[in-house]
Amino acid sequence: xxxxxxxxxxxxxxxxxxxxxxxxxxxxxxxxxxxxxxxxxxxxxxxxxxxxxxxxxxxxxxxxxxxxxxxxxxxxxxxxxxxxxxxxxxxxxxxxxxxxxxxxxxxxxxxxxxxxxxxxxxxxxxxxxxxxxxxxxxxxxxxxxxxxxxxxxxxxxxxxxxxxxxxxxxxxxxxxxxxxxxxxxxxxxxxxxxxxxxxxxxxxxxxxxxxxxxxxxxxxxxxxxxxxxxxxxxxxxxxxxxxxxxxxxxxxxxxxxxxxxxxxxxxxxxxxxxxxxxxxxxxxxxxxxxxxxxxxxxxxxxxxxxxxxxxxxxxxxxxxxxxxxxxxxxxxxxxxxxxxxxxxxxxxxxxxxxxxxxxxxxxxxxxxxxxxxxxxxxxxxxxxxxxxxxxxxxxxxx
Amino acid sequence: xxxxxxxxxxxxxxxxxxxxxxxxxxxxxxxxxxxxxxxxxxxxxxxxxxxxxxxxxxxxxxxxxxxxxxxxxxxxxxxxxxxxxxxxxxxxxxxxxxxxxxxxxxxxxxxxxxxxxxxxxxxxxxxxxxxxxxxxxxxxxxxxxxxxxxxxxxxxxxxxxxxxxxxxxxxxxxxxxxxxxxxxxxxxxxxxxxxxxxxxxxxxxxxxxxxxxxxxxxxxxxxxxxxxxxxxxxxxxxxxxxxxxxxxxxxxxxxxxxxxxxxxxxxxxxxxxxxxxxxxxxxxxxxxxxxxxxxxxxxxxxxxxxxxxxxxxxxxxxxxxxxxxxx
Ligand SMILES: Cc1ncc(C[n+]2csc(CCOP(=O)(O)OP(=O)(O)O)c2C)c(N)n1
Numbered sequence: 001x002x003x004x005x006x007x008x009x010x011x012x013x014x015x016x017x018x019x020x021x022x023x024x025x026x027x028x029x030x031x032x033x034x035x036x037x038x039x040x041x042x043x044x045x046x047x048x049x050x051x052x053x054x055x056x057x058x059x060x061x062x063x064x065x066x067x068x069x070x071x072x073x074x075x076x077x078x079x080x081x082x083x084x085x086x087x088x089x090x091x092x093x094x095x096x097x098x099x100x101x102x103x104x105x106x107x108x109x110x111x112x113x114x115x116x117x118x119x120x121x122x123x124x125x126x127x128x129x130x131x132x133x134x135x136x137x138x139x140x141x142x143x144x145x146x147x148x149x150x151x152x153x154x155x156x157x158x159x160x161x162x163x164x165x166x167x168x169x170x171x172x173x174x175x176x177x178x179x180x181x182x183x184x185x186x187x188x189x190x191x192x193x194x195x196x197x198x199x200x201x202x203x204x205x206x207x208x209x210x211x212x213x214x215x216x217x218x219x220x221x222x223x224x225x226x227x228x229x230x231x232x233x234x235x236x237x238x239x240x241x242x243x244x245x246x247x248x249x250x251x252x253x254x255x256x257x258x259x260x261x262x263x264x265x266x267x268x269x270x271x272x273x274x275x276x277x278x279x280x281x282x283x284x285x286x287x288x289x290x291x292x293x294x295x296x297x298x299x300x301x302x303x304x305x306x307x308x309x310x311x312x313x314x315x316x317x318x319x320x321x322x323x324x325x326x327x328x329x330x331x332x333x334x335x336x337x338x339x340x341x342x343x344x345x346x347x348x349x350x351x352x353x354x355x356x357x358x359x360x361x362x363x364x365x366x367x368x369x370x371x372x373x374x375x376x377x378x379x380x381x382x383x384x385x386x387x388x389x390x391x392x393x394x395x396x397x398x
Numbered sequence: 399x400x401x402x403x404x405x406x407x408x409x410x411x412x413x414x415x416x417x418x419x420x421x422x423x424x425x426x427x428x429x430x431x432x433x434x435x436x437x438x439x440x441x442x443x444x445x446x447x448x449x450x451x452x453x454x455x456x457x458x459x460x461x462x463x464x465x466x467x468x469x470x471x472x473x474x475x476x477x478x479x480x481x482x483x484x485x486x487x488x489x490x491x492x493x494x495x496x497x498x499x500x501x502x503x504x505x506x507x508x509x510x511x512x513x514x515x516x517x518x519x520x521x522x523x524x525x526x527x528x529x530x531x532x533x534x535x536x537x538x539x540x541x542x543x544x545x546x547x548x549x550x551x552x553x554x555x556x557x558x559x560x561x562x563x564x565x566x567x568x569x570x571x572x573x574x575x576x577x578x579x580x581x582x583x584x585x586x587x588x589x590x591x592x593x594x595x596x597x598x599x600x601x602x603x604x605x606x607x608x609x610x611x612x613x614x615x616x617x618x619x620x621x622x623x624x625x626x627x628x629x630x631x632x633x634x635x636x637x638x639x640x641x642x643x644x645x646x647x648x649x650x651x652x653x654x655x656x657x658x659x660x661x662x663x664x665x666x667x668x669x670x671x672x673x674x675x676x677x678x679x680x681x682x683x684x685x686x687x688x689x690x691x692x693x694x695x696x697x698x699x700x701x702x703x704x705x706x707x708x709x710x711x712x713x714x715x716x717x718x719x720x721x722x723x724x725x
Binding site: 138141143159164166167170201202208361364 | 423449454455457459460462463464465466467468469470471472473475487490491494495499500501502503504505506507508539540542562563564594640641642643644
């Protein structure tokens with residue numbers, strides 16, 4: 001066996017995996033980075049952008065609010081208000097950067113952790129929380145918001161995203177030069193998802209048909225307990241080469257770089273240039289979900305090292321140094337964060353369970369006799385139960 | 399009235415749907431220049447172009463998954479799965495996405511995708527070319543599963559499936575592609591039997607035979623044979639497996655008192671188990687005998703040289719009828 005860079009993954013004995021079993025971290029030259037971990041701005045020959053102070057502050061604000069949303073959701077789960085929460089801390093730059101890169105007409109196909117992308121589209125955060133409370137599968141209107149429902153089956157959203165892009169092509173909404181008309185699609189997925197067969201089909205298919213799709217892979221290093229080295233022996237963006245499309249590695253904790261890279265990939269797609277694979281190199285700071293215990297599989301040192309690369313801190317440092325972020329903005333944002341948290345707490349506790357009979361409502365567009373019959377059966381049994389418990393409450397007997 | 403084979407009738411139905419609605423697209427492997435391995439899409443790419451009759455990569459999850467995306471964009475994709483046994487790679491997309499997007503979006507998303515699947519056996523082929531996977535999909539809420547058995551139904555049902563706002567699995571009886579019959583192409587709205595309705599094809603008094611897709615002809619043949627011995631069998635063609643038109647079958651059973659079902663799908667946990675259970679629920683006091691099921695065995699579809707022992711035959715149907723009448 002030859003000595004390869006990645007090497008075989010060793011079975012580990014119960015304890016957290018050692019750092020050398022992970023992919024080696026990419027160097028800055030290999031990865032698009034515009035803002036390093038010290039908040040220092042770098043220029044990139046290919047992917048760069050110039051933002052106004054207001055735009056920079058907008059990104060900062062989005063990320064801060066997204067983090068507040070995440071921590072409040074986690075707290076609500078701890079208080080028993082949500083059944084589960086899939087946290088997004090550490091991925092603010094990836095999700096806000098990608099979300100903000102999209103235009104109104106673009107369509108997002110998210111996975112289940114892409115809260116920031118949804119928030120950047122204006123999706124009501126309570127519509128996200130209602131999923132995790134068990135009220136519904138997402139309360140937003142996918143057509144109005146341009147955001148597909150969250151997909152829980154790993155990688156299953158990728159092929160519909162490609163098909164949507166092919167529909168866009170057939171509508172003639174690619175390459176017209178009209179910025180309000182040309183449309184692209186972003187498929188969000190994780191490092192674990194790249195191992196799915198459907199992911200491979202989606203990449204190939206999009207390349208074959210030159211579909212206007214940006215594959216946005218958030219490599220947050222872990223698929224629950226499995227390190228990315230268990231998903232792929234090569235860096236994920238190199239998968240693109242085999243599929244026949246550009247693969248770009250971007251610092252996923254650098255919102256400017258993500259915005260620049262995804263924006264140009266979307267521009268390319270809208271102009272008819274075809275798909276791009278973007279690997280956003282980032283880290284999931286918290287647990288996979290509130291049911292997960294990451295201390296069983298990863299070292300505190302790894303998490304600490306990533307804390308140094310925090311996406312919000314580095315933008316704050318940069319904006320402060322540039323004199324863009326002042327005390328007034330910061331305190332207003334702090335106040336807005338608290339207002340958001342209050343709104344979430346109030347909104348979640350005001351959520352009412354759905355009318356049970358509504359579960360029969362949307363299985364089919366057109367009447368299905370068996371479903372209708374079962375609905376009637378359900379209603380009859382339910383009314384009977386109601387009557388029984390009513391009678392019991394009033395001392396009646398059966 | 400025109401006389402045509404089932405395969406040809408589906409072709410004509412697809413053509414009519416494509417003429418009527420520019421959003422109808424065909425997708426599948428080899429459906430373009432070749433016209434599909436059964437030639438069902440023959441000539442359509444020539445007339446409608448490569449953008450509407452799309453030769454896809456060899457990837458079934460891809461076919462169904464991208465069709466979902468195109469449907470979300472307002473298109474009406476009709477996918478051809480080349481053979482029944484090759485639908486399984488698409489199982490995930492069909493059951494977790496196609497079937498559920500409407501419910502998941504509380505009715506805001508519509509995925510009017512049609513999957514055309516040659517189904518059943520009897521063509522002497524190698525493995526994975528002769529299976530009856532309908533019950534897997536009938537069991538999945540959110541899908542409709544239909545199976546024409548005559549050229550007339552094939553012509554109209556494929557158009558109804560395309561027009562449906564729900565995803566429809568359209569099971570084509572592959573050994574009947576060449577079976578000819580009359581097609582009335584000039585029917586107006588209201589003159590075509592609704593997609594989900596069963597139909598009595600032959601009236602009878604002594605027992606009811608129920609079948610769909612490829613076994614409908616078998617049931618008719620069995621009824622014709624029985625008639626020579628003076629037994630009058632009523633033949634009902636289900637046409638739809640989900641939903642199941644239990645009422646039409648129940649009405650027939652109330653008249654005849656006896657029911658024999660015929661499918662190529664294995665009887666074990668098969669579609670006719672559902673029908674038998676429902677008839678038992680709704681017609682218990684009209685039944686003179688237990689419901690008998692004739693169908694495939696609980697086996698991987700066997701090699702071609704023994705498939706005639708796997709598939710229901712006229713003899714097996716008549717044996718079952720005899721047992722019912724004797725009970
Ligand atoms: C097809 C499928 N298999 C398994 C699971 C269970 N599961 C949920 S999340 C997850 C890890 C996914 O990791 P990744 O794609 O990297 O995304 P991340 O959670 O890191 O955002 C697994 C295995 C699933 N949801 N779907």
